Each structure stands twice: as C-alpha cells, then as structure tokens.
Amino acid sequence: MSGLTAEQLETYVNAGYLVIDDLFDPNALNPLIEEIDKDVDYWAKVYHEERRLPETFSDEPFERRLRSIQMAMDGFPELLGAVLGKRKTAAMFGVLTMPEILDVVESVIGPDILVHPQFNSRAKMPDGSSVVGWHQDMGFLGEEVADTFMVNFWLPLVDSDRNNGCLEVIPGSHRSGLLPFDESPENIRAEAMPGDSPVCCPVSKGGVLMIQHRTVHRSTPNYSDGIRWSLDIRYSPVGEPTGRPDVPGFVARSTSQPELVCHSLEDWLALFNYG
Numbered sequence: 001m002s003g004l005t006a007e008q009l010e011t012y013v014n015a016g017y018l019v020i021d022d023l024f025d026p027n028a029l030n031p032l033i034e035e036i037d038k039d040v041d042y043w044a045k046v047y048h049e050e051r052r053l054p055e056t057f058s059d060e061p062f063e064r065r066l067r068s069i070q071m072a073m074d075g076f077p078e079l080l081g082a083v084l085g086k087r088k089t090a091a092m093f094g095v096l097t098m099p100e101i102l103d104v105v106e107s108v109i110g111p112d113i114l115v116h117p118q119f120n121s122r123a124k125m126p127d128g129s130s131v132v133g134w135h136q137d138m139g140f141l142g143e144e145v146a147d148t149f150m151v152n153f154w155l156p157l158v159d160s161d162r163n164n165g166c167l168e169v170i171p172g173s174h175r176s177g178l179l180p181f182d183e184s185p186e187n188i189r190a191e192a193m194p195g196d197s198p199v200c201c202p203v204s205k206g207g208v209l210m211i212q213h214r215t216v217h218r219s220t221p222n223y224s225d226g227i228r229w230s231l232d233i234r235y236s237p238v239g240e241p242t243g244r245p246d247v248p249g250f251v252a253r254s255t256s257q258p259e260l261v262c263h264s265l266e267d268w269l270a271l272f273n274y275g
C-alpha cells in the first residue's frame with residue numbers, strides 16, 4: 001500500500017483539503033470515458049432516428065459532443081440520465097475501487113472502507129450552468145454524519161483549471177460545524193462564511209482534490225468551449241452513519257469483515273435487491 005505520505009496526511013487533516021497530482025495513470029479513466037462515450041453515442045443515434053437531432057456529432061471529442069447535442073436539441077433527459085449522477089456500471093466500479101484511491105483512503109481511515117452512496121458523474125457545460133455555490137458536503141447529508149470521517153475526492157475526467165471550472169476551497173473551514181444556508185445547502189449564508197481566502201484547485205486528469213465533509217467549497221463557471229467532466233466520490237468507515245440510511249454504499253476493503261467486500265459490479269448491484 002502506498003497511500004498518503006505523513007506530510008500529505010498532515011496537510012489533509014489540518015487544512016481540510018489536499019491536491020494530489022498524478023495519483024494514478026490518467027489512462028485508468030479511459031474505460032469510464034469510453035463507457036460514457038458509448039452512452040452518448042447510443043442516445044445520439046436514437047434521437048437522430050427520431051428526427052429530434054439533425055446529426056449525431058460522431059466526429060466530436062468527449063469534451064465537445066454532449067454540448068453539441070445539447071445545442072441542437074430542446075431537451076435530452078434520457079441521455080443526461082444515462083451519463084450523469086450515480087452511474088452503477090463496470091467502469092464506475094473500477095474507478096471507485098482503484099487501488100491508488102483506496103490506498104489513500106486507507107491511510108486516513110484505516111482498512112475498513114465503505115464506498116459512500118453519495119457520488120456523482122458531472123458534465124459542467126460551457127454555458128454558465130452547473131455552477132455550485134459555497135457548500136459543505138455535510139449540508140446534503142445532515143448532522144447524522146457529523147462524527148463520520150468522510151474522505152471525499154473530486155477527480156476530473158479532463159484537465160481542469162480556473163478556465164473550465166475547477167473547485168475552490170476555503171482552507172481550515174472543515175473545523176466549522178454545519179454552517180447555516182438559505183434554501184439549499186449550496187448557499188451558505190454570507191455572514192456564516194469563514195473569513196479565510198479561497199484557494200483555487202486546478203487538477204489534471206490522473207490527479208485528485210481531496211476534501212472533508214465540512215470543508216467549504218464551490219464550483220466555478222466553465223468559461224472554456226469544452227465540457228468539464230468530473231466525478232465526486234466519497235468513502236467512510238464501514239458501519240458509520242452515511243446520511244443515506246436507505247441507500248447502500250458498498251464495502252471496498254475490510255480486514256475485519258472480508259466477507260462483506262464487493263468484488264464486482266454484480267456484487268454491488270446485488271445490494272440493491274434486498275427487501
């Protein structure tokens with residue numbers, strides 16, 4: 001196991017965030033990108049056959065094709081539903097259980113690791129949408145997870161920077177409790193915002209930004225002409241509250257209960273068949 005160095009662990013614990021460049025080979029994300037590409041291709045062809053889309057944009061790269069489809073259509077909910085959100089696919093299982101990521105998690109919370117049920121695949125479009133305001137991930141999960149040490153990763157599927165909308169974090173803000181927000185957790189009240197200056201965290205493909213569940217962060221606009229694809233994924237100790245009592249996470253590693261470990265997509269999907 002490699003995991004975090006003592007210095008990286010200290011930074012993550014004390015500052016509430018850590019950027020790791022080159023945590024894994026960027027090509028390790030290609031199976032997921034190819035899988036998403038196939039979903040985009042499938043729906044583009046369906047929409048084209050239904051005469052809702054003038055062409056399938058099959059020559060366009062991953063960073064452009066979904067945007068071109070969006071611009072040419074009134075709405076494409078089936079396609080968005082297929083590629084965004086909580087993908088439960090073989091390639092997603094592969095990323096969630098990537099040894100380099102689990103080693104990092106293990107060096108923070110030990111060897112009994114749950115893949116948290118709250119995760120997302122996102123496509124931040126170059127149209128000013130998909131901006132996420134200042135929030136703490138705990139705001140979406142509730143006080144029930146206050147004592148759960150969650151290890152949260154944000155990882156881009158394309159190189160990310162200030163121009164295409166990477167994340168900004170407020171160092172040290174993980175030491176606050178749950179901060180009050182208006183209407184949505186994505187809107188921490190201005191008077192409650194920690195005073196420290198935000199840090200912009202560009203991350204290239206193969207790197208990660210790690211935060212904690214109280215770390216205040218936001219996602220800025222995409223000013224580029226490409227889509228900023230990303231994943232946000234989370235891990236917590238097995239058996240601790242996740243804030244999603246009705247949605248199973250899955251055990252990715254366990255020395256105390258190895259029989260619980262999910263070894264495949266099929267093992268993961270089987271968890272949703274109970275009751």
Ligand SMILES: O=C(O)CCC(=O)C(=O)O
Nearest residue numbers: 122132137218219230232
């Ligand atoms: O990817 C984004 O744009 C937002 C991600 C985020 O805010 C989160 O993971 O909590």
